[in-house]
Amino acid sequence: MNEMQQRLQALEDIEAIRKLKARYCAACDDDHNPVTLATLFAEDASWEASSMGRAEGRQAIAELLGSVGTSGRIRRSAHNVFNPIIEVDGDQATGAWRLIMLYTENLEGGGARYQRIIGTYDERYVRVDGEWLFKSLYCQVEESAPYAVESN
Numbered sequence: 001m002n003e004m005q006q007r008l009q010a011l012e013d014i015e016a017i018r019k020l021k022a023r024y025c026a027a028c029d030d031d032h033n034p035v036t037l038a039t040l041f042a043e044d045a046s047w048e049a050s051s052m053g054r055a056e057g058r059q060a061i062a063e064l065l066g067s068v069g070t071s072g073r074i075r076r077s078a079h080n081v082f083n084p085i086i087e088v089d090g091d092q093a094t095g096a097w098r099l100i101m102l103y104t105e106n107l108e109g110g111g112a113r114y115q116r117i118i119g120t121y122d123e124r125y126v127r128v129d130g131e132w133l134f135k136s137l138y139c140q141v142e143e144s145a146p147y148a149v150e151s152n
Contacts, residue, residue: 013088016132017095017125024134025079032074034066042126042133049139050119075112077103081121091127092135096120099139102147118143 001009020040027036038058041047047061048054055064068074081097101117119142124135 010088013093013127013132014086017086017088017093018084020125020132020134021081021084021095021097021123024137025081028065028079029077031069032065032067033069034062037065038062040134041137042128042135045134046136047134048137049141051117051139051141051144073106074103075106077101093125093132095123095125097123105146113146114149116145116147117141 024037024040027033027040030036038061041058041061043058044056045058045061046054046056047064052068053064055061078101080100080102083098084095085097086093086095097120099117099119099121101119103115103117104112105115106112120140122138122140125132126135127133
C-alpha cells in the first residue's frame, strides 16, 4: 500500500469505528437491546463501567446490558458521545470519547426522575473478518445526578 492508500485506509477505519460507536449508542438507547449489542463485540471482548461492574465475553456482555433494559429502571435514554480520539494500528485501534447520557429513571414505588451521567469511554477495537468490533469498553462515570426540567 502506498502512502496515499494508507492514509485513505486510516480514514475509512476511523469512520467505521465512529459508526460502530453510533450503533452501540443506538442499541443502548433501544432498551439496551442485547441482540444488537452482542453483534458489536468480539467473542472475547470485555465491557466495564465504574458504576455497573464488568462482563467478559460477548454473551455475558449482552446479558448484563440486556438486564438494564429488562429491569425497567431506565427509559428514554440518550447516549451522547463526542470528542473522539481514535488511533488505528493495522487491525487494532484505540478510542477515547466523552459521554453525556440523559435518561428517565423509574423509581421504586412509582414516580420517575430525570438523570444525567457525565463520563468517558476508553475503548479498544479489533478488525475481525473485515469488520471493526469492540475488544474492550470501559466507561468511567465521573458524575451522576438528577436534573430538573422546568416548564414554561
